[in-house]
Amino acid sequence: MNSNDPKAVVERFNYEVIRGGSRECFEALMAPDFVNWSAPNEATRGAEAMWATFASVLRPAIAGMEVHIHEQLCDGDKVTTRKSISGKHVGPLLGVEATGENISIDVIDIVRIQDGRYVEHWGVNTLAAVVARLHRQSVRAK
Numbered sequence: 525m526n527s528n529d530p531k532a533v534v535e536r537f538n539y540e541v542i543r544g545g546s547r548e549c550f551e552a553l554m555a556p557d558f559v560n561w562s563a564p565n566e567a568t569r570g571a572e573a574m575w576a577t578f579a580s581v582l583r584p585a586i587a588g589m590e591v592h593i594h595e596q597l598c599d600g601d602k603v604t605t606r607k608s609i610s611g612k613h614v615g616p617l618l619g620v621e622a623t624g625e626n627i628s629i630d631v632i633d634i635v636r637i638q639d640g641r642y643v644e645h646w647g648v649n650t651l652a653a654v655v656a657r658l659h660r661q662s663v664r665a666k
Contacts, residue, residue, distance in 0.1 A: 530637035531596050534603045543591045555641040562647045585617035604634045619657045
């Protein structure tokens with residue numbers, strides 16, 4: 525991987541951190557002053573809160589997690605990625621017990637890369653819609 529190529533840094537993060545769960549890679553790719561502007565409040569804007577989302581929310585709930593990068597655009601130090609995170613819903617996901625359903629979360633994010641590391645993130649995703657659908661299905665199944 526070329527650490528000077530912002531797209532390659534984002535690809536590595538998606539495949540090794542999100543899909544692979546590598547804490548070592550996460551630490552290598554996150555700048556000490558990283559800010560996740562998509563976080564709900566200032567207390568959750570740091571790198572550790574982002575790691576917790578992957579390690580404590582998504583990974584326990586989604587077996588066979590895959591990341592599919594559909595498109596990436598690079599403009600200077602910012603990379604925009606359109607991707608999906610998919611797998612089988614096998615554990616609690618934001619209050620919804622495992623359904624065994626295959627799920628897919630669509631994501632568009634923008635990451636600013638500096639010196640081969642994530643320094644800022646903005647993003648939108650369909651996680652809330654996926655959880656709402658799973659909840660409706662689990663209520664109907666009861």
